[in-house]
Amino acid sequence: MEFVRRNEVMTMAEKSMKEMQREVDAYISQFKEGYFSPLAMLARMTEEVGELAREVNHYYGEKPKKTSEEERTMEQEMGDLLFVLICFANSLNINLDEAHDLVMEKFRTRDRDRWTKKVEGEEA
Numbered sequence: 001m002e003f004v005r006r007n008e009v010m011t012m013a014e015k016s017m018k019e020m021q022r023e024v025d026a027y028i029s030q031f032k033e034g035y036f037s038p039l040a041m042l043a044r045m046t047e048e049v050g051e052l053a054r055e056v057n058h059y060y061g062e063k064p065k066k067t068s069e070e071e072r073t074m075e076q077e078m079g080d081l082l083f084v085l086i087c088f089a090n091s092l093n094i095n096l097d098e099a100h101d102l103v104m105e106k107f108r109t110r111d112r113d114r115w116t117k118k119v120e121g122e123e124a
Contacts (some may be wrong), residue, residue: 017096022114035091045084052077 015023030033036044055074058065065071089096 006108017100020082021052021086021096025081025090028087030089035087038088038092041084041088041091047083048077048081048084052081 029070035041051072055072055077057063059074086096088094089099
């Protein structure tokens with residue numbers, strides 16, 4: 001699996017956020033229960049963030065996994081978190097493309113001079 005990095009061509013099929021939101025909605029819509037309540041969704045998201053934090057701690061921190069613990073990856077945990085975030089957004093009729101655009105505009109304006117910009121050709 002390859003990551004998406006700035007200025008690189010993706011080697012895997014790309015999905016837009018809109019497509020992901022539709023895919024998740026089609027999956028959830030097949031069940032009578034539908035989406036969980038916002039409070040339950042937030043609790044699920046918190047649980048998934050905790051599982052991601054545990055994986056980060058195992059990989060980068062001082063706490064190795066027990067031999068009895070299931071092998072999970074940060075990629076799996078981020079996928080779980082993304083799924084729950086999409087469910088949460090769908091349940092509240094939030095378009096994540098628009099939410100992304102709003103936050104990027106905020107960072108482009110509010111934080112435009114907050115960090116030291118790289119000079120073209122300069123390595124980090």
